Amino acid sequence: MRWKKISDAVVRRLPLYLRVLEEAYHSGDVKLMSSQELGERAGVSPALVRKDLAWFGEFGKQGVGYEVRYLREELRKILNLDREIRVAVIGVGSLGHALVRYNQQRYREDQHFNLHVVALFDADPAKIHTRLDGLMIHPIDTLAEVTRREGLQMAIVTVPASAAQQVVDRCVEAGIRAILNFAPAKLTVPEGVHLANADVSLELQRLAYYLGE
Template sequence: MGNRKISDAVIRRIVLYMRVLDEMEQTSEKDAISSYELGERTGVRAAQVRKDLAWFGEFGKQGVGYDVQFLKSQLHRILHLEKDVNVAVIGVGNLGLALARYNLERYKKEKEYYIKIAALFDNNPKKIGEIIEGVTIYSIDLLSEIVYEKEIAMGVITVPSLHAQQIADILVKANVKTILNFAPTTIVVPEDTRVHRADLSLELQHLAYYLGS
């Protein structure tokens, strides 16, 4: 502890652990789980599970393991998934629509799924005003305004590559510092803004490499 710069890889695994615990709580399988079993279920070594968790505190008991309910709630706290995270999806094409529907459905069904699609945006006048699962499609001109009104914390970019940078600029101006970019292009943002690439074609192109072996 002390000089904490926790890597992205650790955070990703924490999400996996959290999910297993969410499931276990639902099914009331057991009250405790060992690092060994948590690893089994997520494809991670037991030693790494313990190391990952140790970054954030001492959650286990020797000889027993981790209390499911307790660790679950701790991991939710660590990931800031204790209350709704309001998300805007910009670009309601096929992908944006799929993402919105999928997440809204999960949000309704699952008690502990805090990702809330709170607003949709598009520049197509035919789409503006339409309502998807209770969420309105707004004009992109209203982005700053709605971001403020609905306390949007995260932006998902699903517009064509050509407009991705422009949308990112608007989000940055509207003080949205966390962006998930589905456009297959690199976008440039200030230091304090975090952009993650979620480039589906990249995944496919990347997998092609392994076709040889």
């Protein structure tokens, strides 16, 4: 089941709530959590917590709160995190290496972590057909073929800005509908494909402003 007309702002907050619930669930010391406590831990108001969750159903009881285990499971379903999502990393430079190693370690150590990097791509002939953490690095020209074979659903793009749009276009053509872009470039995707940008340089420059206080 997919919900229509849910704003991206709401969807962006759901993983924050899930993180709080995951921590509470694994600690084992919190069975019930009020919207007040959930909001405080997630950094939002309790009213916003209630409003966000109400889009997807009734999960809590007035005066009692939310059952941590149940709400955690429901949010995992809403976010499609109750099943494995197969991910490609395109661009196996320093950042790509770090992301792959982090993902592989997290996937091995956390049985509930279902975002799994299963395919790597690069344009550098020196890297193609070598392995990183047990995964073969494929030539970028085989993206469509490998996507079909491996059932890839999501891509992480860590290529230079000059190549980013071309790579994203290839992802779209291959049928990948969710893309996380680390390249410092303004990219476009067609309707039905979701693109998120993570620009480390911009965030560092933003933080630098506060060093003058």
